[in-house]
Amino acid sequence: MAIHPHTYPSYINGHPATASQLNPLAFAGFAHFTAMQVRNARMKGLDLHLDRLRNASLEFFGRAPSDELLRSQIRMAMQEGASDQSLTVTVFSPHGEFTADSMDVEPAVLVRTAAPSDGPKGPLRLAAIEHQRPLAAIKHVGEVGKTYYLHQAIRQGFDDAAFVDERGCLSEATIWNLVFWDGDAVIWPRAEMLKGTMMGMVQRQLERLEVPQRREFITLERLRELSGAALMNSWTPGVPVTAIGSHAMDEASPFIELLHEAHEAEPAECP
Structure with missing residues (x-):
């Protein structure tokens, strides 16, 4: 029953x-x-x-x-x-x-x-916090740091936190993958991080759609050269980001629409 x-x-x-x-x-x-x-x-x-x-x-x-x-x-x-x-x-x-x-x-x-969730609509503003998740490639339990740094970000007036590694490069956010846009190509951070399942779905559908993609080291200074940024996780393929630390960014609606289009193209199945 x-x-x-x-x-x-x-x-x-x-x-x-x-x-x-x-x-x-x-x-x-x-x-x-x-x-x-x-x-x-x-x-x-x-x-x-x-x-x-x-x-x-x-x-x-x-x-x-x-x-x-x-x-x-x-x-x-x-x-x-x-x-x-x-x-x-x-x-x-x-x-x-x-x-x-x-x-x-x-x-x-x-x-x-x-209960089902579609995540926040955004846009979100992210604090830039120096942190490297242990065993970053594995989605494991017991990561108190993610909640701790979320709280620290909110206390600073932000919505969430993005992590900066020891090289000064952005890797991921608390429970999110980061993704960027230069106006032509989708850019994924080159860093130690979890490759999300949403990230994998979007990547293979962007490839099918023949949208250029590449991996780069993304420093905070590099943000001023980019046209957009977004967050994604199992809830959603794209939440717009309008600030990381002191760097403001445009909402880049066409980029967000592209990420959602890629996810929409992923077929659904029964297990």
Whole structure:
């Protein structure tokens, strides 16, 4: 029997999660995850999410849940929940963190569902903060710095924070990928960062649309030469950015429209 569409259940290893199972995860965990949006019981970029989960599991645990297992658990959560929802898949050690017992174990899978989100419309202004995320290429839990620097940015009068690495180059933002526009080409930061699934979808669709793309070192000084900037994550392919630190930027509506066009071209599927 389907759960009421306004109820968003969670599952561990394919079974409804109990409070006693979830309570420890609220405070600790050696885990990584991926987040996605479901619309009309379909999702985009599932192959990218599965690749992310597989690669991070091999890095953390030396083994990974099969794609077939993950697909079945995602499919069950979608079928039992609302046709539009946010869905997060977390792969974690059942032995928690700060212990050798979490090494080389068969990881467990938590699938959480929640209300759908399209993210903010923007435009957003970003504080420029020196910070490098640990294990930046992996989407892992326990990153207190992202919330801390978000709060610091708000206290400075900004909406969110962009990170500047030790070379003085922009890498990513708190829960976002950064992307830039020079009027002709889409520019991705050349830096240690997480390659988002939305980023992967947009990149391959821009390639299909024959839109030029390249990776560059983007310093704050370089911003004055660019025509636009945006944020993207699993919520949205493009939120306009109108300031990074003291550097103001135009909203660049054609650029934002291009990013949304690329995402719209990505096919949706059932797991």
